[in-house]
Amino acid sequence: MGNLVHDHSRWGPTDQTGAANLITPESRLKALGLVKEGRLYDLGQLIETGAPRMPPRQTPYLIFSSSTSRDTGRYIREMGATNGPGPNLERVEMTMHVGTHIDALGHFAREGNMYNGLHMDEVVTDTGLAKLGIEHIPPIITRGVCLDFSGLDGGEHLEPGRAIGRPEVEGALEQAGLQLEAGDVVCIHTGWGRYFMVDNDRYVNGEPGIDEEAARWLTGQDVIAIGSDNMAVEVMPNPDHPNTMFPVHLHTLVEAGVHLVENMKLEELVRDGVTSFCMILLPVRFKGATGCPVRPVAMI
Numbered sequence: 001m002g003n004l005v006h007d008h009s010r011w012g013p014t015d016q017t018g019a020a021n022l023i024t025p026e027s028r029l030k031a032l033g034l035v036k037e038g039r040l041y042d043l044g045q046l047i048e049t050g051a052p053r054m055p056p057r058q059t060p061y062l063i064f065s066s067s068t069s070r071d072t073g074r075y076i077r078e079m080g081a082t083n084g085p086g087p088n089l090e091r092v093e094m095t096m097h098v099g100t101h102i103d104a105l106g107h108f109a110r111e112g113n114m115y116n117g118l119h120m121d122e123v124v125t126d127t128g129l130a131k132l133g134i135e136h137i138p139p140i141i142t143r144g145v146c147l148d149f150s151g152l153d154g155g156e157h158l159e160p161g162r163a164i165g166r167p168e169v170e171g172a173l174e175q176a177g178l179q180l181e182a183g184d185v186v187c188i189h190t191g192w193g194r195y196f197m198v199d200n201d202r203y204v205n206g207e208p209g210i211d212e213e214a215a216r217w218l219t220g221q222d223v224i225a226i227g228s229d230n231m232a233v234e235v236m237p238n239p240d241h242p243n244t245m246f247p248v249h250l251h252t253l254v255e256a257g258v259h260l261v262e263n264m265k266l267e268e269l270v271r272d273g274v275t276s277f278c279m280i281l282l283p284v285r286f287k288g289a290t291g292c293p294v295r296p297v298a299m300i
Contacts, residue, residue, distance in 0.1 A: 009116040009257060016136040018105050018115060018257020019224040022183040028141045034278045035299045041274065043187070043227075043264050044295040045196055047099035052200040052263075054231065061094040096134070096291040102225070102283055103260040106132030107290040108246065108253045115254055128288025135285040137259065142183045142224065144279030144298055146269045147172040149208075150191030157191025160206025163235040164188065166217040169210070176275040182222035185279050189266040193229030196263065209235040212247040219256035225281075226252065227261030227296070261296065274300055 009015040045051075051061050069086025076085055097103075105115040106129040112120045115132055123131045149164050149172065150157050158164075173180065180186070188210060195203040207230040210218075215234070218226055226233055234248035241247075252258040261281070269277070277298040284292045 013117065015116055015257075016105065016132050017138065018259070019219070019222065020138055020140065020257075020259065022222055022224055023138060023140065023142055024183070027143075027183045031141055031143045031278045034143065034276065037300055039300050041268050041272075041277070041298040041300075042295065043266065043269070043298055044100040044293075045193075045263050045265050047094075047293055048197075050197065050200070051098050052196060052203045052231070053095070053098050054204050058095045058097055059093065061098050062092070064091050064093075065089070066091040096286065096289050096293065097262070099293050100261070100263045100265070100295065101291050101293050102134070102137065102281065103249070103253060103262070103291045104129070104132060104134040104137065104289065105253050105257055105259070108249045110250050110254050113254065115257055125288075129290060130288070133287060134283050134289040134292045135287050137283045140185065140225070140279065140281040140283070142185055142279055143181060144185045144187060144277050144296075145173075145176075145178055145180065146187045146189060146266055146275055146277070146298075147176065148189045148270045150189055150270070155191075157194060158208030160208060161235060161237055161239045162190075162208040163211040163239050164190070164209060164214055165211050166214045169214050169217065178276060180218075180221040180223060184221070184223045185225045185227060185261070185281070186218055186223050187261075187264060187266055187269070188226065188228040188233065189270050190229055193263070193265060193267065196229075196265075204231055207231060207236050209233055210248060211235055211238075211240075212251055215248040215251050216256075219252060219258045223258060225259040225261055227264045229264050229266045231262055233260045233262060261294065264296065269298060274298065 073086030109120045190208040281296040
């Protein structure tokens, strides 16, 4: 696939799905065949009041009771009900990028240019994305691969600004005895997730993560998504180019059509030495959204 922003997708000029096109009935069956024990790992963080976010654009998770059984019960009784029903309802406000979530291809633009030759003037509206929204991601049932980098520097986790490069990714795969396959989701464990809801200021003010070279190598292996136990998957701040912001996002989402899954919970996989598994991730189809909360699970 070409790396220029204006290049068209290899899946055609109207494609809005990107690398997720690589998921096939055959690859789903192969991934499901990895399940031998029926054990499940929940890879999603709890979304709750106070969840870490990057202000000011990322608004907090807020939940309000919009009606209670006390009020709705009275209304339903007035409709003639005699058996006492009273539902409780709520209203939730949040950005789609709080908690464990997946980025849609329309989440980023480079100087106005977006995935598959589109421009933000035709995509971004006051009521969401006209194209490249989260509704175009299919249900993801595929092989997941978890690579642990947390101990590379001798500690329990890597530090902010610590880049994970292509040689280290290739080395981790070799150590795990794995080769990437088309359609894989690669999960990067840095150990940074230990600060989620423990020290939120520390969690969001920098992170270890993959660099652009590693991201380009991974997309070149036909992965459909890259996830990590941090806010942005990529290293922040950029140790080599401090004035370069979000190069991994720009490459994966704008150029390669590969999704990012952020704020994952990977500690249990690493603890149990699970490196390959059936991954199930079902994006909610919020029409026009730039991402959505997800609850990815690993089954073995």
